Every structure is written in structure tokens, then in C-alpha cells.
Amino acid sequence: MGLGETLRQQLAAKALKRQLERATDAIDAPGVPDAQAAQAAQTLSARSRFEAMPQYQQVKLMREMGETLRVESPFFRVHDGIAGATTQIGGREYVNFANYSYLGFAGDPVIASRAKAAIDRYGTSASASRIVAGERPVHRELERALAAFYETDDCVAFVSGHATNVTVIGALFGPGDLIVHDALAHNSIVQGAQLSGAKRLSFAHNDWQALDELLTRVRREYRHVLIAIEGLYSMDGDFPDLERFCEVKERHGAFLLVDEAHSLGVLGATGRGIREQCGVAPERVDLWMGTMSKTLAGCGGFIAGCQPLADMLRHLAPGFLYSVGLAPALAEASLAALEALIAQPERVARLRERGHQFLAEARAAGLNVGTSAGYAVVPVITGSSLKAAQWANALFEEGINVQPIFYPAVEEKAARLRFFICSTHEAEQISRTVGAVARLAGNS
Incomplete structure (x- = not known):
């Protein structure tokens, strides 16, 4: 057991001890009606304070660890300008x-100039859901460019990468379905699976054989099955054997989602991601997911795929239907970055x-x-x-x-x-x- 883990447990024990001491003090209070009423009022008050929630206790414990270890927090440091290399x-x-x-596109002057021009033309916000009044030409230009890049029918852009996985998984799958994901899948995939109401299972990291064995056992119990993996795993920097995962999904009649947040512009000779790296035809993956905040110098997420998929998401995905449209300047920046990626x-x-x-x-x-x-x-x-x-x-x-x-x-x-x-x-x-x-x- 490492020193950090030992201290974490010691601090947790101390926090629990303090909570028990407070509970004991309450139990030892005089048993008269006024005292009981005061105790009840105090209990109700505690339940309506954020400080009493376990999430806050977790944050507090983390701070206590830093103070006890005398280690300055390395988080939330303020950068004065463009952050690159x-x-x-x-x-x-x-x-x-x-x-x-x-x-290096986030600080590129050509991309920045195009984003500035988009602000002059469209303003700083779409100011409405796209289906209502927030649609701008640059939204469809970006989506068409991404669809062409992935060699798919269409593409739908969302205002958040994290929300893309959450809302898409939740919109397409539900009770009676199964979502299986890599054990190291991003939080957005896990959250989307949990909120969908579908059964959620995981398999060992990058182990297509474990996935195959799992589906052999349980596939027939579910209506639709989604397999969710990543193109490049942001915690470990490794990538899956996409060919093998495609074979598994085809063998079991499942859908395959590949999260390319960190592999777009990174993997493959020309940056076309995991499919170029592994030599896999784009149509073998059902949902190509990506973000605009990494290589594409903006903010937001997207799903590229067949036309029926795009039509469903545009009309039914809550994170698209009920959310403001992507800021035009961000859409223009990502479009410019995509064009630069192809050209350079x-x-x-x-x-x-x-x-x-x-x-x-x-x-x-x-x-x-x-x-x-x-x-x-x-x-x-x-x-x-x-x-x-x-x-x-x-x-x-x-x-x-x-x-x-x-x-x-x-x-x-x-x-x-x-x-x-x-x-x-x-x-x-x-x-x-x-x-x-x-x-x-x-x-x-």
C-alpha cells in the first residue's frame, strides 16, 4: 500500500470519527421535548445544507490531504494567454x-482570424436551439465537412463533447438494451449509459476477446446492443485493434461507437484517426464520435454516421433539440482547423x-x-x-x-x-x- 493511499485512509477514518462524535453528542442530548424538537430541527437543517452532502465531504477530504501532506495543489492554475507547447x-x-x-491550431492566426470574422457576421452566440432559430450556414458547412472527412452520409454537431456521448447514448438506447464499454472508457460514455436506463457492462481494457465472450453469453437477452470504445485512450495513450472490434460487433449484430476525441488528427498518416491507423473502412463503425476542443481548436462534439442516425439525433436527442446551437465562431474555428488538418x-x-x-x-x-x-x-x-x-x-x-x-x-x-x-x-x-x-x- 502506497503512502498516499495510507494517508487517504487515515484521513477518511478521522473524518468518520468526527462524524460519529457529532452523532454521539446528539444522542446524549437531554431527552426532553424541547431538546428533541431542537435535534429534529437540526437534523432537517443539515439535510438541506450542501456542506452535509457526501460529495462535499469528499472535496473537503481532498483538501485535508493536501494540507496534511503539505503539497500545494497543482490544479486551476491561471494561464495568461494562448496555451500551446x-x-x-x-x-x-x-x-x-x-x-x-x-x-497547434488553437493559437493559429489564420484560424483565429476566421473565428473573428464569424463573430462580425453572426455575433458571439447562436442565441437559440438550432431547430428553433439558431441555425447558421456555418453549422451545416462544418457538419458537411466532417461527414466528408469520415466518409459518412451526415454529421451532427453538439455544443459539448461530454454532452454528445451522454445525450446520444441516452437518445438511442434504453430499457431492454445493453451497452458494453471498455473498462477505461471516458466518463461521458459511462454517464450516458447510466442515464439511458439500458443495462451497462464493461470488458477488460482493449480486450476484444473478452467482449466477444461476454456477448456470446448475453447478446440474445437484449434488443439493441451498443459497443463503445475509444480511438486513443487519454489516460494511457494506447489504442484498440479496431478490425477485431468491428468483427465482434458484426458477429453479434451490435452497434459500434468509436470516441475519437483524442485520435482525430493524431492517429493515421494524415490524421484521419483510428480507421486510417488500422486500415478499417469507415462504414464498419456506426457512430463516429469526436470533439472539437482538441485538434479542431474549438469546443463541442459531433456524431458522424448514416442519414437515419443523423435524422434521429437532430429531431430527438435532448442535448441537440433543447440546447442552444454551437456558437458560430467556434463552428468556424473548427471548420478552419479541419481544413488545415487536411491541407497540412x-x-x-x-x-x-x-x-x-x-x-x-x-x-x-x-x-x-x-x-x-x-x-x-x-x-x-x-x-x-x-x-x-x-x-x-x-x-x-x-x-x-x-x-x-x-x-x-x-x-x-x-x-x-x-x-x-x-x-x-x-x-x-x-x-x-x-x-x-x-x-x-x-x-x-
Whole structure:
């Protein structure tokens, strides 16, 4: 058991002890009617205060851990300007590994100029649901471009990547259906499955054989089945054997959703994602999901697929039907970024070089990078939350910004630093960073 886990349990025990002491004090109160009435009123009051909710107690416990361990929180640091391969925090420049602008488009002046022009033409907001009064030409231009990119009939854009998975899964599946997802699937997939009312099961990470065995046992018990996987897993930096997963979904008559939030613009020779990486025809995947906040320099999400799917989502998905339309400036920025991705495949090649460099040098230094394939996401597993926080803060002092991942986001023994690589990182920045982490590992 790691030190971080031990301290977490000790603090949890102390918190429970304090709660028990308060409960004991209440029980020992004089048993007279006035005291009982006061106690009842106090109990009701506690139930209507956020401070009494277990979620707040969890946040409070996290703060207590930081104070007890004397570790400054590495979260919510304020960036002064555009965050890319480098960033300004508190007036100081840092090499930045905490950002998703994989191809450097979020700070690109051409893309920014197109977004500014969209503001001049359409204003800062669509100001209505698209079905009511929020439709703008740029929305359909973006959707048509994404559909062409994925070689599908159509595409539907949503205002949030997280909400895309939640609302689409919930709109299409429900009681009597089954949703099976990778054990490391993103929270948005899990939340969508839970809220849909369908039966939810998971299978071992990237294990298509385990999925096949699971469906062999239970497929006949359900009407529709959705298999949900990711193109590139943002916590570990590895990717699935898409061909095998397509074979499983076809064998069992299921739908397949591939979340390309982190693989669009990253995997494949020209950045066309997991299908290009694995040589799989696009029509073999039923729902191509992606986000505009990573490679595409905007904000929001999308689903690309066949026409019946797009028609259903436009008219029935709550996250589209009842939500304001994507801000026109963000739609224009993502459209411009998509066009730049297609026109500049050299950015994808440079990103691949930098990611592979980080992975190779980290392995050579004896760092634990888990199962990362070296495409944009490389974790360095520290083995404890305490060590992850200490290393992140030590690197920050050296001018390197990287975020730690703590329990309960991952198991305590899997606590880590998570490095997001961009095409705009320089080779020297990669080497300097790996060297700094290696020194910390050697001294711990």
C-alpha cells in the first residue's frame, strides 16, 4: 500500500470519527421535548445544507490531504494567454504538457482570424436551439465537412463533447438494451449509459476477446446492443485493434461507437484517426464520435454516421433539440482547423515524431510509461498520489507544466503524470522534460 493511499485512509477514518462524535453528542442530548424538537430541527437543517452532502465531504477530504501532506495543489492554475507547447503562468513561461491542441491550431492566426470574422457576421452566440432559430450556414458547412472527412452520409454537431456521448447514448438506447464499454472508457460514455436506463457492462481494457465472450453469453437477452470504445485512450495513450472490434460487433449484430476525441488528427498518416491507423473502412463503425476542443481548436462534439442516425439525433436527442446551437465562431474555428488538418499533413507527422521521441527517451530513462503507444499521450506512472503531486510541483519549479492524476481517477498504484504532446513541441523541450522527470525518479 502506497503512502498516499495510507494517508487517504487515515484521513477518511478521522473524518468518520468526527462524524460519529457529532452523532454521539446528539444522542446524549437531554431527552426532553424541547431538546428533541431542537435535534429534529437540526437534523432537517443539515439535510438541506450542501456542506452535509457526501460529495462535499469528499472535496473537503481532498483538501485535508493536501494540507496534511503539505503539497500545494497543482490544479486551476491561471494561464495568461494562448496555451500551446509553451504557456505563460504568473508572468513566467513554461514548457506546457497540459493542453489538447495537438496540432497547434488553437493559437493559429489564420484560424483565429476566421473565428473573428464569424463573430462580425453572426455575433458571439447562436442565441437559440438550432431547430428553433439558431441555425447558421456555418453549422451545416462544418457538419458537411466532417461527414466528408469520415466518409459518412451526415454529421451532427453538439455544443459539448461530454454532452454528445451522454445525450446520444441516452437518445438511442434504453430499457431492454445493453451497452458494453471498455473498462477505461471516458466518463461521458459511462454517464450516458447510466442515464439511458439500458443495462451497462464493461470488458477488460482493449480486450476484444473478452467482449466477444461476454456477448456470446448475453447478446440474445437484449434488443439493441451498443459497443463503445475509444480511438486513443487519454489516460494511457494506447489504442484498440479496431478490425477485431468491428468483427465482434458484426458477429453479434451490435452497434459500434468509436470516441475519437483524442485520435482525430493524431492517429493515421494524415490524421484521419483510428480507421486510417488500422486500415478499417469507415462504414464498419456506426457512430463516429469526436470533439472539437482538441485538434479542431474549438469546443463541442459531433456524431458522424448514416442519414437515419443523423435524422434521429437532430429531431430527438435532448442535448441537440433543447440546447442552444454551437456558437458560430467556434463552428468556424473548427471548420478552419479541419481544413488545415487536411491541407497540412506534415503537422501530423511532426506530432508523431515528438510523441515517439518522448516515449523512447522515457523508456530509455527507466520511466514507467505503461501501455502508451507514443501518440500525443504519454503517462509516467509514479505509483502514488503523493509522489505524483510532488513531482508535478517540482517540475513546475523547473518551468515545466504537467498535471498529475490522483486516486480515485485511477487506482493509487497507477497515480501518474500525464503528458500531452503537441506538434509544436521542440525536440529539446522533450529531452529536457524527460531528463527532469528521470532525476526526480532517481531521487525518490
